[in-house]
Amino acid sequence: MMTLLFWLMALGLFAVATRIGCRFGLIPIVSQLLLATFGLPLLMYFWIEPGWQLSGAQLVSPVWLKNLYSLAFALLLGHILSDVIDLRLDRQSVKIALPSFVVPFACGLATAFWLLPPQPWISSLAVGLLFAITAIPVLYLYLRHIDYPPAATRRLVQTAILIDLACWSLFGLAQGSLHLSSLLLPLACAGVPLLLRLLGLRQPLLYSGGFFALLVVAEHYRLNALIVGIGYLLCMAALKVPLRLPLDAAWMQGLQTYLAIPLILTFGIVQINVHSAMNSLDWVQLTALLLLPIASKLLGNWLGLGWAAAPFAGASRWRESVLLNIRGLSEIVFLNLLLQQQLISPALYFMLMLMGLIATLLPALAGFHRIPSIAVPARSSSANS
Numbered sequence: 001m002m003t004l005l006f007w008l009m010a011l012g013l014f015a016v017a018t019r020i021g022c023r024f025g026l027i028p029i030v031s032q033l034l035l036a037t038f039g040l041p042l043l044m045y046f047w048i049e050p051g052w053q054l055s056g057a058q059l060v061s062p063v064w065l066k067n068l069y070s071l072a073f074a075l076l077l078g079h080i081l082s083d084v085i086d087l088r089l090d091r092q093s094v095k096i097a098l099p100s101f102v103v104p105f106a107c108g109l110a111t112a113f114w115l116l117p118p119q120p121w122i123s124s125l126a127v128g129l130l131f132a133i134t135a136i137p138v139l140y141l142y143l144r145h146i147d148y149p150p151a152a153t154r155r156l157v158q159t160a161i162l163i164d165l166a167c168w169s170l171f172g173l174a175q176g177s178l179h180l181s182s183l184l185l186p187l188a189c190a191g192v193p194l195l196l197r198l199l200g201l202r203q204p205l206l207y208s209g210g211f212f213a214l215l216v217v218a219e220h221y222r223l224n225a226l227i228v229g230i231g232y233l234l235c236m237a238a239l240k241v242p243l244r245l246p247l248d249a250a251w252m253q254g255l256q257t258y259l260a261i262p263l264i265l266t267f268g269i270v271q272i273n274v275h276s277a278m279n280s281l282d283w284v285q286l287t288a289l290l291l292l293p294i295a296s297k298l299l300g301n302w303l304g305l306g307w308a309a310a311p312f313a314g315a316s317r318w319r320e321s322v323l324l325n326i327r328g329l330s331e332i333v334f335l336n337l338l339l340q341q342q343l344i345s346p347a348l349y350f351m352l353m354l355m356g357l358i359a360t361l362l363p364a365l366a367g368f369h370r371i372p373s374i375a376v377p378a379r380s381s382s383a384n385s
Contacts, residue, residue, distance in 0.1 A: 002052055003059055007266070013039065014262035027145035028257050029138055030364040033328070036265040037357045044270060056271040066220070069267050072260035073225070073333065074215035079252055080137045081161075081229045082243045092311075093155050096304035097162035100324060103300030104131040107292055115288050116348070122174050123343045129167040130331060130338075130352050131293040132300075134160040138328030138360055141256075146368065152311035156323060159304075161230070164330055168226040186224040189214045190231025197239055207236055208244040222337055261329070268332040271339065272350045280347040289351040294359050297325045322363050327356035 014032055017039070021031025048054050060066070108131030112124035139160050143153040176183030192214065193207055211232050218225040236243060245252055281289075301321035311320075335353055338344045344352075 002054060003062055003065075006048060006052070006054065006059055007065065010040070010266045011259065011262050014266075015258055018257060026364070027142065029141045029145070029261065029328075030361065032261055032265060033357060033361055033364075036269050037354075037361065040266060040269045041272065044272075048270075059270045060267055065267075069263060070216045070220040072255075072263045073219045074212050075246075075252070076137055076256055076260040076264070076329070077225060077229055078212050078215050079245065079256065080140050081233055082245065090155050090158055092308040093158040093162060095308040096155075096159045096301070096324070097166075099303040099307065100134070100159065100297070100300040101132045101163045101166050103303065104293060104296040105129065107131055107296035111288055111292055115285055119345075120343070122178070123338075125174050126171065126334075126338050126343055127348070127352075129171055130334060130356075131296060132163060133167050133327060133331050133334060134163045134297075134324055135326050135328035135330040135360065136160045136164055137261075137330065139323065139326045142323065142326065142363060149312055152315065152320075155311055156320060159324065164226055165230060167334070168224050172224045172227060182223070186218065186227040187231065189218060189223070189228045191235060193232060193235040193239055193241065202241070204242050204244055207241050208246070211236070211243065212246060219333075222340065225333075264329055264332060268336055268353060271336070272346075272353060280345065281351065286351060289348070290355050290358070293352070293355050294325060294362070297359070298322070301325060319363075319366075319368060322366055322368065325362060326360045328360040331356040 014035060017031045017035040018028045021028065021034070026034075044056065048059075105128045108128030109124060111131070112119070112127040116124075116127070136157060140153070140157050143156065148156075172183045172186065192210055196207060196210070211229070214228055214232065215225055217223070218228045233243065247255070298321050301324040302317065305317045305320055305324075310317075332353065335344070335349055335356070339346070339349045
């Protein structure tokens with residue numbers, strides 16, 4: 001009963017924070033991340049753990065909550081992928097994604113091997129991937145809420161998809177080298193549309209329902225949900241089957257803002273053990289885990305954006321470097337997966353969670369609230385005449 005009351009209270013706090021933030025001109029995701037970064041840890045430290053006698057493990061243990069988390073994750077990731085997946089991939093996105101992935105990934109590997117306590121090689125690989133990851137859902141929501149130009153939005157989100165797909169694929173291959181089923185099962189799920197076509201089934205609603213159902217199953221059983229989702233949509237696109245969302249746009253946006261995002265954020269935050277984290281790492285390690293992922297990611301983004309052409313006249317390379325440093329939900333989901341599989345310690349979980357939230361708030365802290373202006377080409381003299 002106390003667990004249910006906590007989750008109802010948490011969702012209520014996120015709703016209030018979202019409303020208050022709107023009055024001050026903040027987009028919903030920024031208000032929610034501010035509450036997740038500063039409000040929830042204080043609530044856990046001063047009230048829930050000592051007063052209610054509830055630990056983070058107890059708060060995330062109910063089966064109904066895990067099922068709701070899987071459903072929220074599937075709705076959020078499925079909606080984002082349905083909007084941004086595009087077979088005609090922009091070459092400029094590839095140019096941005098390569099340095100944006102390689103530079104922080106190499107920095108993360110170096111940090112794991114030289115600065116952190118000894119750990120299995122797959123854990124060190126996971127740290128490198130966590131340095132490189134970009135949050136597809138939060139980046140998309142942020143760009144949409146500041147009315148970023150559509151073409152530039154598509155390029156940045158496609159870049160994030162390439163980076164996240166590389167991260168999840170490498171992790172899937174690493175796990176597959178230990179357990180082959182962890183790689184083969186997501187690929188098999190992604191090929192379900194081909195099976196449905198072979199069976200002569202052509203109803204778009206059946207394909208769409210299968211898409212969201214498989215995302216729920218993938219998250220619940222800790223399969224590679226991103227490979228399942230993107231592979232499934234690529235198969236649907238090849239078969240020319242349209243994806244139909246389970247609810248209309250207004251309902252989907254409401255579920256994302258007031259249920260899915262708060263649930264996913266809270267699910268990760270409440271598992272943080274601050275005492276254990278602060279005592280098991282020294283200050284050099286703590287500082288490195290906070291600063292190096294952000295600095296290396298900014299450097300990689302900067303190099304990639306310099307290699308690619310500007311998306312529109314007057315585009316800011318610095319602005320887009322900071323935007324591509326957004327971590328948010330993708331990193332939280334990845335961290336939750338690694339912690340549940342005991343591939344990272346609670347201390348690493350805490351520091352990388354804090355780093356991810358700070359990196360996600362950087363665009364707001366840098367003042368990226370206003371709509372960017374797009375220069376309109378001047379008319380030629382012949383046109384004026």
